[in-house]
Structure formats: C-alpha cells, structure tokens
Amino acid sequence: MIITLALNGVEYYRGDRMYRLRIESHFDAAHKLVGYKGKCSRVHGHRWKVEVFVLGEKLNSIGILVDFDVLKQILEKIVEKLDHSFLNDFKEIGNPTSENISKYIFKNLKGLPNSVKLQKVRVWESPEAWCEYSEGFTG
Numbered sequence: 001m002i003i004t005l006a007l008n009g010v011e012y013y014r015g016d017r018m019y020r021l022r023i024e025s026h027f028d029a030a031h032k033l034v035g036y037k038g039k040c041s042r043v044h045g046h047r048w049k050v051e052v053f054v055l056g057e058k059l060n061s062i063g064i065l066v067d068f069d070v071l072k073q074i075l076e077k078i079v080e081k082l083d084h085s086f087l088n089d090f091k092e093i094g095n096p097t098s099e100n101i102s103k104y105i106f107k108n109l110k111g112l113p114n115s116v117k118l119q120k121v122r123v124w125e126s127p128e129a130w131c132e133y134s135e136g137f138t139g
C-alpha cells in the first residue's frame with residue numbers, strides 16, 4: 001500500500017493487493033431543489049440508496065478486513081438522522097442534491113477502523129441515477 005499526500009492535502013491510496021468492501025443502506029426522505037428550474041423545485045420524495053466503499057490491505061488473524069457490522073453501524077447513525085426527514089432542513093447538506101448528499105454522508109462517516117480507508121460514497125436518487133463522492137480516490 002502506498003499513500004501519497006498531494007499538494008492539496010488529499011491522500012492518494014494505491015496498492016496492487018487490496019480488498020474493497022461495500023455496504024449499502026437506504027432512507028426515505030423529501031427534498032426540493034432550490035434554484036432549480038423544473039419540477040424538482042417542488043417538494044417530492046425519494047427512496048435514497050446509499051453505498052459505502054472502503055479499501056484496505058491487511059486482514060486480521062481470522063481473515064477479516066473490517067467487520068461488516070461495524071461499517072453498517074457507522075452508516076446507520078447517519079441514515080437514521082436522514083430517514084423520514086425533509087433534507088432541506090439539514091443546513092450542513094446545503095441544497096439537497098445527490099451531489100451534496102453524497103458529500104455530507106462521506107464527511108460524516110466518522111470512526112472507521114484503522115484497517116480501512118473510505119474510498120467513496122454512492123447515493124442513488126432513483127434506480128437509474130446515482131452520484132459518487134470521493135476524496136483522492138478514483139475507480
């Protein structure tokens with residue numbers, strides 16, 4: 001594993017032997033897009049699917065990178081707050097676009113075990129449309 005710190009302070013994480021884990025959850029919430037010209041400016045709801053991807057290299061003594069349950073508990077803390085809410089009420093999100101929601105979830109995934117790095121958060125607004133947010137990773 002190689003971690004390079006770029007000039008902008010972002011960690012780039014590369015390795016040729018890595019594991020990637022993914023968990024998913026979902027929440028139901030309403031929103032309206034401020035400044036948007038079209039029907040999405042009206043209050044409406046979605047069933048948002050959230051995927052979290054982590055990367056790591058070292059397994060523990062029984063062959064586990066990170067316990068899926070640990071990741072799920074961290075994600076659920078955020079999802080519980082958002083579930084059955086009006087997303088425009090969350091000032092930290094800003095305008096509740098898929099872009100801003102994925103960044104909000106990424107930034108609030110705190111307390112991940114040291115064995116993994118957060119790669120990206122993908123938020124599905126519908127079965128056909130998603131947005132990813134990452135910092136320093138690609139792929």
Ligand SMILES: [Zn+2]
Nearest residue numbers: 031040044046
């Ligand atoms: Zn919408």
